[in-house]
Amino acid sequence: MKAIEDALNGNTTVATASKASQPLAESRSFNKRPSDPALFEQDDAVPQKKKRQLPPGWSGETQDGIPMSKSMTVNMKSQVRTLSQTGSLVATKRPAGVFLSQEQSQILRLVEEGTSVFYTGSAGTGKSVLLREIIKSMKKKHKAVDAVAITASTGDIVFD
Numbered sequence: 001m002k003a004i005e006d007a008l009n010g011n012t013t014v015a016t017a018s019k020a021s022q023p024l025a026e027s028r029s030f031n032k033r034p035s036d037p038a039l040f041e042q043d044d045a046v047p048q049k050k051k052r053q054l055p056p057g058w059s060g061e062t063q064d065g066i067p068m069s070k071s072m073t074v075n076m077k078s079q080v081r082t083l084s085q086t087g088s089l090v091a092t093k094r095p096a097g098v099f100l101s102q103e104q105s106q107i108l109r110l111v112e113e114g115t116s117v118f119y120t121g122s123a124g125t126g127k128s129v130l131l132r133e134i135i136k137s138m139k140k141k142h143k144a145v146d147a148v149a150i151t152a153s154t155g156d157i158v159f160d
């Protein structure tokens with residue numbers, strides 16, 4: 001009963017009360033922020049950021065001491081210049097030319113000579129490819145606009 005009266009009068013000699021007042025100093029450590037260096041002055045346990053270590057030979061520089069990315073750009077540029085100068089390998093958007101089969105070439109020749117030709121075949125035997133070559137050849141020969149007319153009535157060739 002005396003203990004309760006003491007506690008009510010503000011006398012904090014009660015064991016539980018003194019225990020509660022203690023952790024204030026200790027609990028500060030839990031509220032530390034990394035952005036507040038003053039709080040870390042006495043604290044030796046602050047982890048230091050490790051410097052990044054690259055394996056030997058990975059210095060990011062070439063043997064000439066040029067940064068890797070720079071030297072690659074230089075090499076690429078000189079390579080492009082060399083290739084475009086020699087003309088051996090120049091990037092182009094044009095697809096590679098078609099090599100017609102013997103049969104396709106024969107039909108193309110007949111068309112170029114002015115012969116009316118009816119050619120047919122199973123699916124995937126090269127009719128469309130041949131027709132494109134015929135159109136190309138006719139447009140080369142007859143340069144006037146609309147000199148070559150392509151007509152079709154059925155099948156996928158209508159959309160080709």
Ligand SMILES: Nc1ncnc2c1ncn2[C@@H]1O[C@H](COP(=O)(O)OP(=O)(O)OP(=O)(O)O)[C@@H](O)[C@H]1O
Pocket residue numbers: 098099100101104121122123124125126127128129130156157
């Ligand atoms: N001379 C050729 N050289 C290389 N590829 C060819 C040649 N002729 C045809 N092909 C290829 O064969 C495939 C079929 O050709 P194509 O589409 O011309 O056939 P198709 O007879 O018109 O077929 P479909 O009747 O189904 O329309 C295509 O992938 C085409 O590129």
